[in-house]
Amino acid sequence: MEASLTYLLTLALLPLSLSLIIILRKRGSPGRNVPPGSGGWPVVGENVEFAMLGPQRFIKERMEKHSPEVFQTSILGEKMAVFCGAQGNKFLFTNDGKVLTSWWPxxxxxxxxxxxFYENSLKDVSALQRGFLHEILKPEALKQYIPAMDSLSREHMAADWHPNDVVKVFPLAKNYTFALACRLFMSISDPDHIKKLSDPFLLVTNGMFSVPIDLPGTAYNRAIKGGRMVRAELMRIITARRRELAAEERKETAAPAGRDLLSKMLLVRDENGRELSEMEISNNIIGMLVASYETTSSAVTFVLKHLADLPHVYDGVLKEQMEIAKTKGADELLTWEDIEKMKYSWNVARESLRVTPPAQGAFRETTTDCTFAGFTIPKGWKTFWTVHSTHKNPKYFPDPEKFDPSRFEGRGPAPYTFTPFGGGPRMCPGKEYARLEVLVFMYNVVTRFKLQRANPNENIVFHASPTPVEGLPVRLIPHQNIQD
Ligand code: HEM
Incomplete structure (x- = not known):
C-alpha cells in the first residue's frame, strides 16, 4: 500500500520534475576529463539499477565496464564519482577536510x-562535535560499560532466547541493540519508555532513504513526523538530566561512578568553555542511535549466520569463549580483560564484516576541482567510497568468497582494503562500541547454544544494511551443562 502510494506519487510528479531537471541540469562537464561512466536516466539516474543489482554487483560491473579506479554515476539525484580500490579509499580518507567535505542526502x-541545523551548515556542526564523539566512545571510556552490556545481554537471553526453540536473530538483535543504546546512552531501562522512543524511531529508519516526497501517507512523511517525536522526547530527557546535574552540583554530592553518555555530553566543554546546546546533544544522540541501530544489529546477525553455517569456525569460537566462561562464577560479568582474550572471536567477527559489511560506504562533496587517476572530479560533485570495491576483490583478498578468519592474523589486510568502519578523520567513532557489543553477544549466545539455520537457503537483500529476508530464523540447541 505504502510502496504503491509512493510509486504513484513519483509517477505523478515525474513529468514536472523531468522538464525542470532537463532545463536546470548542466549537461556534462565540457572540456574536462571527468571519470567515465553513465548518468543513467534523467531524474532517476542509475537509482533503479543500484536497487535492482544491489550495491556489490552494481559496483563490480561498473568497475569492469568503466574503470577500476573511479567511475561516475548518478544516484540520489546527484552527479557522483565512485572511488574504487585501496588507492581510491586512500584518496578520500586522506583528503577529508582538504578537498572534501561531509555530505548527506x-x-x-x-x-x-x-x-x-539542516538549514544552516551541517558541516560546521559535525566538525565541532566529531572529536568529542571519538572521545566519549574511545576504548578507555567504554571499558566501564562492559558489565552493563553483559548484564543486558543475559536478560535478553533469558527473556527472548531461552524460552524458544527457534528465534529470528535479526529482529531480536535490533531490539537488543536499541535497548542497549537506551541504557548506555541515557540510563533508560523501563520497557515503556524504550517503546516511546523506539516506535517513532522506527518510522525514521524506515523512511529516511525513501523517495523524499513529504505528503501524507508516504514513508518519508512518516519519517519526518517520527523524527519530530523522537527529538521532542529527547529534549525532555536532556532538560530533566541538565536539572538533575545542576542539583547535584549545588549539593556538591560526589559524581556517580560510570556516568552515561548523556551526562558526559552535558558536562563536556570546549577549549573556550562552551557547552553543547540541548539541540546539539539531541542531534548527537539521534545520530548515534541511527548510526548504530541497523549496522550493529546486522553485524551481530551475520556473525551468528556464519557460526551456524560453519561448524569448524563455531567450534573455534566456542573453545575460546568457554575458556573465559570457566574462569568466571555464574553471576560474574564480563570485563575488559575477558574481551581482550577474545582474539579468534574478533577475527571471526572481522571476517564477517568483510564478507557482509553492514555499511556500504559513505558520501562526501568536493569543495574544489580535484584530480584522481588522471581524471578531474569537478567542484560540487558528490563522491562515494564503498566497501564493495575492495572487500571481495581477489587482488586484496585471495579466494574472496571463502570465509577465512586467519586473514586477520599477523599483519592482517593491506592498508585501505578492509574498511567496514571507513577511514581517515571521519572513520566511524562507534567502532569500539560495536566491537564490544558484538563480542559480548557472541559470548552469551555461544556459551549457551549451538545454532542451526532453520532455512539455509534464506535470501539476503540490501536495505541500509544486508538483511536476511526472513530475519534469520535459527534453531537453538542448548548446551546441557550450562546453567543460567
Ligand atoms: C558494526 C557496526 C558499525 C558499522 C559497520 C559502522 C560503520 C560506519 C561507517 C562506514 C561510517 C561512515 C564513515 C565515513 O563517513 O567515511 C560510520 C559513521 C558513523 N558511525 Fe558507525 N558503524 C557502526 C556502529 C556504530 C555505532 C555503534 C555508533 C555509535 C555508538 C556509530 C556512530 C557513528 C557516527 C556518529 C558516524 C558519523 C561520523 C562522522 O560523520 O564524523 N557507528 N559508521
Missing part, C-alpha cells in the same frame, strides 16, 4: 535534524 537530514 537531503531526505536523511530532514528526518534526523532540527530545521535550524
Amino acid at each position: 537531503e531526505s536523511m537530514k530532514k528526518a534526523l535534524l532540527f530545521p535550524e
Whole structure:
C-alpha cells in the first residue's frame, strides 16, 4: 500500500520534475576529463539499477565496464564519482577536510535534524562535535560499560532466547541493540519508555532513504513526523538530566561512578568553555542511535549466520569463549580483560564484516576541482567510497568468497582494503562500541547454544544494511551443562 502510494506519487510528479531537471541540469562537464561512466536516466539516474543489482554487483560491473579506479554515476539525484580500490579509499580518507567535505542526502537530514541545523551548515556542526564523539566512545571510556552490556545481554537471553526453540536473530538483535543504546546512552531501562522512543524511531529508519516526497501517507512523511517525536522526547530527557546535574552540583554530592553518555555530553566543554546546546546533544544522540541501530544489529546477525553455517569456525569460537566462561562464577560479568582474550572471536567477527559489511560506504562533496587517476572530479560533485570495491576483490583478498578468519592474523589486510568502519578523520567513532557489543553477544549466545539455520537457503537483500529476508530464523540447541 505504502510502496504503491509512493510509486504513484513519483509517477505523478515525474513529468514536472523531468522538464525542470532537463532545463536546470548542466549537461556534462565540457572540456574536462571527468571519470567515465553513465548518468543513467534523467531524474532517476542509475537509482533503479543500484536497487535492482544491489550495491556489490552494481559496483563490480561498473568497475569492469568503466574503470577500476573511479567511475561516475548518478544516484540520489546527484552527479557522483565512485572511488574504487585501496588507492581510491586512500584518496578520500586522506583528503577529508582538504578537498572534501561531509555530505548527506537531503531526505536523511530532514528526518534526523532540527530545521535550524539542516538549514544552516551541517558541516560546521559535525566538525565541532566529531572529536568529542571519538572521545566519549574511545576504548578507555567504554571499558566501564562492559558489565552493563553483559548484564543486558543475559536478560535478553533469558527473556527472548531461552524460552524458544527457534528465534529470528535479526529482529531480536535490533531490539537488543536499541535497548542497549537506551541504557548506555541515557540510563533508560523501563520497557515503556524504550517503546516511546523506539516506535517513532522506527518510522525514521524506515523512511529516511525513501523517495523524499513529504505528503501524507508516504514513508518519508512518516519519517519526518517520527523524527519530530523522537527529538521532542529527547529534549525532555536532556532538560530533566541538565536539572538533575545542576542539583547535584549545588549539593556538591560526589559524581556517580560510570556516568552515561548523556551526562558526559552535558558536562563536556570546549577549549573556550562552551557547552553543547540541548539541540546539539539531541542531534548527537539521534545520530548515534541511527548510526548504530541497523549496522550493529546486522553485524551481530551475520556473525551468528556464519557460526551456524560453519561448524569448524563455531567450534573455534566456542573453545575460546568457554575458556573465559570457566574462569568466571555464574553471576560474574564480563570485563575488559575477558574481551581482550577474545582474539579468534574478533577475527571471526572481522571476517564477517568483510564478507557482509553492514555499511556500504559513505558520501562526501568536493569543495574544489580535484584530480584522481588522471581524471578531474569537478567542484560540487558528490563522491562515494564503498566497501564493495575492495572487500571481495581477489587482488586484496585471495579466494574472496571463502570465509577465512586467519586473514586477520599477523599483519592482517593491506592498508585501505578492509574498511567496514571507513577511514581517515571521519572513520566511524562507534567502532569500539560495536566491537564490544558484538563480542559480548557472541559470548552469551555461544556459551549457551549451538545454532542451526532453520532455512539455509534464506535470501539476503540490501536495505541500509544486508538483511536476511526472513530475519534469520535459527534453531537453538542448548548446551546441557550450562546453567543460567
Ligand atoms: C558494526 C557496526 C558499525 C558499522 C559497520 C559502522 C560503520 C560506519 C561507517 C562506514 C561510517 C561512515 C564513515 C565515513 O563517513 O567515511 C560510520 C559513521 C558513523 N558511525 Fe558507525 N558503524 C557502526 C556502529 C556504530 C555505532 C555503534 C555508533 C555509535 C555508538 C556509530 C556512530 C557513528 C557516527 C556518529 C558516524 C558519523 C561520523 C562522522 O560523520 O564524523 N557507528 N559508521
